[in-house]
Amino acid sequence: MxxxxxxxxxxxxxxxxxxxxxxxxxxxxxxxxxxxxxxxxxxxxxxxxxxxxxxxxxxxxxxxxxxxxxxxxxxxxxxxxxxxxxxxxxxxxxxxxxxxxxxxxxxxxxxxxxxxxxxxxxxxxxxxxxxxxxxxxxxxxxxxxxxxxxKVDPSGIRHRGDLIVKGYRRLFLERVPLRGEARAAVVMTKSEDYAQLGEHVEAWGFRLMQDEGALLDRETVAQRWYTEEFEPVVQMLHQADLVGDRTEAEAYLLVASERYRLIRTHRWDDDVIKAVRDRRS
Structure with a gap:
């Protein structure tokens, strides 16, 4: 007016x-x-x-x-x-x-x-x-x-506090250089979760290189983690109704952390899901 x-x-x-x-x-x-x-x-x-x-x-x-x-x-x-x-x-x-x-x-x-x-x-x-x-x-x-x-999409910025999350996301994507659909799919709402997920992906990549006896660059590790680990696990989490109101990346990180802490293993099977579900209930 x-x-x-x-x-x-x-x-x-x-x-x-x-x-x-x-x-x-x-x-x-x-x-x-x-x-x-x-x-x-x-x-x-x-x-x-x-x-x-x-x-x-x-x-x-x-x-x-x-x-x-x-x-x-x-x-x-x-x-x-x-x-x-x-x-x-x-x-x-x-x-x-x-x-x-x-x-x-x-x-x-x-x-x-x-x-x-x-x-x-x-x-x-x-x-x-x-x-x-x-x-x-x-x-x-x-x-x-x-x-x-x-480098990072500015959408979602409302006030100064949001810049902390954006800054951590930028650092995560430098450590885990995802592209395209994978980049858009891996989203956290808390800044510290990006740091934890980055460490998790790098550890996953280290184990992958040990298993294959080959040195892989960050881009390759990021893409293989997304297709071989993240996507299958997220699909399983949806089937087990363990995503809830979190983002898929948040659900993945929560369950992956609980998996290793409870069972001391990096495998994914029904026993892992049962242990995590029992812990969360």
């Missing part, structure tokens, strides 16, 4: 800013009352995001119209605005109100500059313009876009 006008751009801009500040304060209060972590309502730092995901390269794709709600972070101005680009203090007021007045008078506002990572956008230049656009009820904005390619 677009902001109402009193007929005076200056007065309206002042009211716009005060309303945006009030909403930011109320949002922080609501978060505190709900007991939510502090990082839920802050803009995502671009450098931390691309470090967690693994930066591959970038290319300019030019002027685009992007949705405001796809803008989730900032290159270097995170402290001045919250996740919805509401001002966090009066420090930005003077410039903010000048832009709001210009917008209300219908003057041309230059495009902002952003990085695009997946479906997410991070402001390089134009933080005040984004904030004013939000305050005036707009849903889109013009932006000069630079596309950044990363």
């Amino acid at each position: 677009r902001s109402r006008s009193s007929g005076s751009p200056r007065v309206d801009a002042e009211h716009d800013f005060l309303r945006a500040r009030r909403r930011q304060v109320l949002s922080r209060l609501a978060m505190w009352l709900r007991g939510e972590p502090d990082d839920v309502n802050i803009t995502l730092p671009f450098d931390e995001v691309v470090e967690a995901l693994g930066r591959v390269g970038e290319r300019r794709i030019g002027l685009r119209v992007i949705r405001l709600d796809s803008i989730v972070g900032s290159v270097d101005r995170g402290r001045d605005f919250d996740r919805r680009f509401r001002p966090t203090s009066a420090r930005v007021r003077q410039r903010w109100e000048r832009l709001a007045q210009a917008s209300r008078r219908g003057e041309h506002i230059p495009p902002i500059d952003v990085y695009r990572v997946g479906d997410l956008h991070f402001v390089i230049d134009g933080h005040h313009r984004v904030s004013v656009a939000y305050a005036l009820g707009l849903t889109t904005i013009e932006a000069n876009v630079t596309l950044v390619k990363t």
